[in-house]
Amino acid sequence: MEYFKVVVNNINIDSAISEYTRLMYYELCHSRNAYLHELQEPRLNYTLIAGAITETVKITDGIKAATLATGRDVLGVWDRTLIGVGHFGMDVGFLHGRISELIRLCEAAEIVDAKEKEKAIAEAEMNDILYKVSKVSVVIKNLDEETQAHSGGERVEEVFKNVASADW
Structure with a gap:
């Protein structure tokens, strides 16, 4: 690190960037085994390059901290x-x-989130329907029991015919 200098068009621009930015830029260049600012345009202002390096480091920090x-x-x-x-x-x-991959993962997470919400709504609807089915089942059971109680276990139609056709 002590020998690492940021040079643009043969001008050392270390003084134009913070020590933190210089350190992070060094680590980024070191991880890539190359300077990231190999410039071919001699007319570029070194202040712009210092700003570009600073923005690159900020974005790199942001990527590392992204959720x-x-x-x-x-x-x-x-x-x-x-x-x-x-x-x-x-x-x-x-x-x-790296950013493209993170964007793809964000999109996937959004799709999963939307599907989970859709599933929760469907489950709530299903629970509501099951509750209604349960209530209707109880009503049907009660009506069956009441029907049998009034008919004495026989069919009312048969009892009615028997009474109507009975001898005097």
């Missing part, structure tokens, strides 16, 4: 920012890949 609650909107902003940073010659394609 599903971060959301697709924030991930999309980071991705668009990286596209802009890429126009300054920053090699940030690997970060695009």
Whole structure:
């Protein structure tokens, strides 16, 4: 780290970035085994490059700390920012890949969440229907019992015919 210098167009721009940003940028470059700011355009302002490096580090920190609650909107902003940073010659394609994967996972989580809500609604409807079926079953059972009690266990029609046709 002590020998790591951020140089743009033969100008050391370490003073234009914070020590934390420089350290995180070093770790990012080290993990990729390359400088991410291999620039071919000599007319680029080193302050813009310092800003691009700072934004890249901020986004990298954000990615590392991201949760599903971060959301697709924030991930999309980071991705668009990286596209802009890429126009300054920053090699940030690997970060695009990571963000794309996180966006895909957010979409999957949203689908799962929606399906779980849909399932909960269907289960509530099913429980309501089962409750109604249970109530109707009790009514039917009670009516059967009352019918048998009034008929003495025989069919009322048969008893009626027997009484009507009985001898005088």
